[in-house]
Amino acid sequence: MIVVSDTSPITNLAAIGQLDLLHQLYETVIIPVAVYNEMVSVNPAVPGAVAVQSLSWIQAQTVANTQSVIDLQRGQNDIDLGEAEAIALALELKADLLLMDERRGRVLAENYGLSITGLLGVLLQAKGNGLIPSVKVMMDQLIERAKFRVSSQLYAAVLKTADE
Known part of the structure; x- marks a missing residue:
């Protein structure tokens, strides 16, 4: 790939x-x-x-x-x-x-x-492959530590996709 x-x-x-x-x-x-x-x-x-x-x-x-x-x-x-x-x-x-x-x-x-x-797609794929237990934890770390910007709508949509 x-x-x-x-x-x-x-x-x-x-x-x-x-x-x-x-x-x-x-x-x-x-x-x-x-x-x-x-x-x-x-x-x-x-x-x-x-x-x-x-x-x-x-x-x-x-x-x-x-x-x-x-x-x-x-x-x-x-x-x-x-x-x-x-x-x-x-x-x-x-x-x-x-x-x-x-x-x-x-x-x-x-x-x-x-x-x-x-x-965020990478995180969803990582969770789907069993590499991380939680997309939410990673997104929160990205927002807090890396100042990654994500709208509240996208945040909610990603969590829904991740079943979290």
Whole structure:
């Protein structure tokens, strides 16, 4: 399974000590160079910065078609470089799944026919696979520790889906 990730799923799971869920679910996660740079080139360091530099199952890869990244950013002024590269890389690799939370990026990726899930979808899959006992506990940790934003409607919908 080819999985490409944007920054948010990695940094947020790292912030609550659950980054290994990605490895358990997908074995390998590919990130574009822009996502790698977003994580390792900032001060103070973001959660997961050391992981993307040291874990063999997180692999940074360069987008071959740089023009596609430019086109994605031109067409959508609110798409940052990491999101544009993640979408472009997912298209190039014919990825099975793109991990992305940002709404505008998700809508754009869907327009290109990509299969997308966000961090909350990852948590639902982890619970379904028996890797975590409670989505609610994880969501609460994300909100508290990582300042992850989730609307009350989405929070309730995810808990309903998780039978919690």
